[in-house]
Amino acid sequence: MKIGILGGTGPAGSGLAARLAARGQKVYVGSRDPAKAEATVRELVERWGPRMAHIEPGSNADVAAVAEIVVLGTNARATAPTAAEHASRLAGKPLVSMANAMRRVGSSFVPVPIEEGSIAQAVQKAAPQALVAAALHHIPAAALMDLDKPTLVGDVVVVADDLEAMRATQAMVSVMPELRALDGGPLENAIGLEAFCAVLLTVNVRYGGKATLRLMPAG
Numbered sequence: 001m002k003i004g005i006l007g008g009t010g011p012a013g014s015g016l017a018a019r020l021a022a023r024g025q026k027v028y029v030g031s032r033d034p035a036k037a038e039a040t041v042r043e044l045v046e047r048w049g050p051r052m053a054h055i056e057p058g059s060n061a062d063v064a065a066v067a068e069i070v071v072l073g074t075n076a077r078a079t080a081p082t083a084a085e086h087a088s089r090l091a092g093k094p095l096v097s098m099a100n101a102m103r104r105v106g107s108s109f110v111p112v113p114i115e116e117g118s119i120a121q122a123v124q125k126a127a128p129q130a131l132v133a134a135a136l137h138h139i140p141a142a143a144l145m146d147l148d149k150p151t152l153v154g155d156v157v158v159v160a161d162d163l164e165a166m167r168a169t170q171a172m173v174s175v176m177p178e179l180r181a182l183d184g185g186p187l188e189n190a191i192g193l194e195a196f197c198a199v200l201l202t203v204n205v206r207y208g209g210k211a212t213l214r215l216m217p218a219g
């Protein structure tokens with residue numbers, strides 16, 4: 001699988017890049033500034049050595065063009081604009097939004113309302129021909145990056161309207177055996193996934209932990 005990560009220079013994008021590359025995937029780390037992408041890849045190679053054999057830097061434009069599935073690793077505010085900027089290159093491809101829009105109010109996090117309902121829906125509007133999915137909202141960047149961490153276990157709820165987007169995103173998540181990919185229904189349900197992140201971070205602040213999401217049988 002050729003996986004591209006736009007804005008892959010931040011903690012979430014580079015952590016995801018490292019974990020996917022360590023599992024033998026071809027990963028392209030994108031940036032608005034190719035030199036920044038090169039620096040990120042250099043750091044990953046220095047830290048993780050031969051496990052980073054299949055990772056390459058590039059401009060966001062080149063990465064959007066060459067990848068078979070693209071993840072938007074940009075900060076939340078830049079996610080839909082980045083999809084719009086590269087919409088022609090993303091047409092017909094699975095495009096994964098992992099963005100959570102939230103703000104801190106005192107010791108809590110609260111969701112930032114999005115006109116389209118969710119950032120993922122704004123991404124679909126910005127890149128109408130892309131096959132948009134939303135996933136990976138609740139996996140902490142630091143846990144993704146720590147490749148030797150035995151405790152990264154979690155459920156990744158994937159939402160998408162398009163069947164190919166759902167299948168391709170679940171397949172990408174399943175490359176990481178630590179994570180279980182679950183079908184969470186249509187893209188509209190990204191509203192719940194994105195908003196829940198504010199709840200999760202608030203719980204983490206209250207209890208001083210780094211919890212992620214794991215769904216358990218009720219009975």
Ligand SMILES: NC(=O)c1ccc[n+]([C@@H]2O[C@H](COP(=O)([O-])OP(=O)(O)OC[C@H]3O[C@@H](n4cnc5c(N)ncnc54)[C@H](OP(=O)(O)O)[C@@H]3O)[C@@H](O)[C@H]2O)c1
Nearest residue numbers: 007009010011012031032074075076078099100137140141
């Ligand atoms: N951090 C986490 O633990 C975590 C967990 C799950 C989901 N997420 C989500 O994953 C996404 C990335 O998180 P992060 O913490 O890595 O974010 P970040 O460090 O704030 O930003 C990631 C990248 O976004 C790009 N960017 C910043 N401003 C931009 C702009 N105006 N236009 C285009 N690109 C811009 C930058 O890349 P270049 O300068 O190289 O272009 C930057 O390295 C966010 O949407 C976040 O909600 C984060």
